[in-house]
Amino acid sequence: MNPGDTVLYSTFAIGVSAIILLVINQFRKEIDVDVPLKWMIRVFYELLIFDFSLLTYYFVNTNLTINYVWTFSSRDLPMLYKLSGVLAGQQGTLLFWALFIGLPSLWLSERRGSSDFIKKTQIVLVSLCLSFIGLTLKDSPFKTIYQLYPDISKSFVPADGNGLNPLLIDPWMAVHPPIIFIAYAAMAVPFALAVVYLFISLKDDSKRVQGEWIKDVIMWCRISWIFLTLGIAIGGFWAYKVLGWGGFWSWDPVETSSLVPWFLLTGGLHALVEHKKDGSKYRILAPLLVSLSFTMVLYATLVTRSGFFESVHAFDAGGTGLYILIMTVISALIPLTLAVINTRTEEHEEEKDGKLAFVNRTNIFYLAIVLFVIFTFVSFWGMTFPAISRLVSGNKIGIGASFYNLWGYPVIIAAMLLAGLALNYKASTKEKSIREFLVFLGITVVAGFIKPSEAWNLVDYSAIVNTTEPFLYSLIGSVSILSFIPPSIYLVYSAIERFKARLVSPKKRYIAKQLGISVIHIGVALIVIGSVFSYALDSEFPVSLNSEEKGKLTLIPGSPYGVKLLGYETLYEYKDVEGPPTDIGIGVGEFYDEIHGGLKESYTIHGDVGEVVQTPHNTYAKLVDGNKELWVATNIADIPEGAHIVATGSININFKSSYLNTTLPVLLMAPDFDIYSGREIFSTTQQIKVAVYKGRSEIAEGIAESVTYFNGDVQRVMIDRGIKGDVYVILNGIYGKNISLDVRIKPLVNLVWAGVIFFTLGMLAVLAFDSTSKKRGK
């Protein structure tokens, strides 16, 4: 067995022992397991680190005898992308996942390992970690090519690896997978805490662990939320930059699958906040949402990795799909069953505050959580239902972006209006709050009818593939996107009002946290406005330029825009390749040793080209081997100096060349001539420099490229970012003199990225200044 697998098996064994110890402790509390347990988890985790480092080391050194490295890397990749190769396939990802479930497990063990609540949590957490180690072992990334292909000779080392998919050669793509996988793994902690809490609630002594549970679960939910938000956003940012279709979100099943846990987690966080204030509220719902969001993470993995749901993202199947499916089902059934049993003991408390009694904090919050659940379900259904249909009938169902846009619309509008009400809601000024809400609701409805042009329709009617629109779809689809503006304004206004009201507090930490909450909600408005308007109001213009007309402004018909070509060139990037196969023919030195016995009719000789002389009919190349020289004549032109060649032909002694005006002592006349150049083209880049004009004034300038790698092409678009929007230029290609471009104008798209930054900074503030984390030490 290889060293990686050996360590992995030991890790697995230690993990199993830790679980046995934990379970024994549950039944025989008098046995003190704290110290051995602590050490077991330390060793367990250190072995995991060792294993992951070993895999990374294989990639850094491009150890091509490891099948996983050979599949996803190559010698000439820059170091950053060698590292991203570790997470390019399923096996490395599963190990990474185990590592990051192990990390919080270690953290919990070190800090509060002796708490019974934490011990119970560890049972779940370590089991999850072991499941992933098990999956890794099933199809190990440490397998050598000799293990997988027993026929290969033990001395064979592949010349080079398959390399990384060129679309993934981008710095944002190097950080997207680790961030999203850290988020996914971190969500195992709230899952474990929530399941244990639901379990303890069965015996109705959840109050005993209330303080402990809420502190941990909220913190880990927030940490996961930050990583998940960033992970999704970076994926979108990369798509915008690299995929070259001017969008960052296409509702493909994998994107959607990452959004499903995000919605559920966000809903769960809202429930947790209420639960924290009053332990009897959402005693079941909060842990249920939190744990199911991890279930949805497993489901996302199923979607991404199993090939069960088709999507461009769905990499390789690897046969682990079934196991992940089983894990998904189990992780859904456990919390659901616990929750159902728990509902028998739930008490209902009615909040009474006079007139309009149904409008109260509790109900508003509950409605908000329900909206998160609805959006989760719509997204979940949109990606699941076509797969079911394909499995059952073999028919493919056309569910595209418009499905999500149509169904998401009422939910998003309702959620934003409701958030506006909730953020600024006070029982004492209830009537004023309701009045404001109704005013904004009214303006929203009116705005839904105002359309400056057809582009303002929520959905282009004809947008669904090959069908007439069902009534409900065309109804929602014809709503004006202007209706997103009033709820956004309301949301921002309420968030600011809320913060102003909190400013009176003398506690600085409290104010900082409240600022965070307001900032996050303002971020919602930014993201909604940015994504809706950048999609609906973007305009695209195909442009064709003549490569000989540099500096000439080409106007785009039917638009105020024009394009000027500032320059173009083709660039090559080379990589070193291995020398000639040394088993073909003989070296120059060997040749001179051999000819003492007399000349043969034909020789195959290999060597390095030291000097090249070109004549009208022939090319003369001088092979140099130490102090021995040999000239080779061939009819192949353009032999690069320094190249390795293999030539076969007959030997001429004292050959007089009239062109060279000299006598060559030994000349190989070689009609059969192979060049093994010392380098080979790694990528070819067509690059143009253009300026985009609006009317007579330049609005953007930059470089757009179309790059061809040995394993695929990729467009590197020009993006000139601005507050009003982006100018986005795609170089489709250069065909002769014809340069084919697409110019896109994307209004307001940067609001989306600003919103993501608001989300992140806001949540960091909430995390850092939360009063519960301060109390932790006591």
Added chain:
Amino acid sequence: MHPKKTITILLAIGLLLFVYYSMNVSPVVSDKRHTYISGLSWYNSFEEGQKAALEQDKPTLVYFWATWCYICEEMQTEVYPDQEINKILKEDFVLVAVDLDINKEDAQAFGIWVPPAEIFVTPEGDTIHKIGGGMQKEGFLIVLKQVQTYYENREKT
């Protein structure tokens, strides 16, 4: 009734209605052999398309797409349904639609990573023209006619 209960019951009914409705109105885009885009019938596999192309002596348009692809929607709603384009495609071309999510084999064989893409091929399998991305209908019509001219001249020689 308790408002939370009311909301929950409404939620359950709403979700069921949504499931029922969305299942009923969603269009079938493809079955095992054909894909139905823009009122045209496309072969799902390149191999089957090529067989038909040889029989009918027509060039093949291989269209690479995905259900979630934004520009594909534009192609399918603005370019292919255009009267003139639709007629030419129907009469003079054999059509193959490669769904990148399903037919990975053909996508890989043509080296297409990102939808949309359109490749024109002779029945012998030679590439006539390759478009990476979407096009406006005016430009696409010109390309179609060029491909047709090329194809006719190719036969004369």
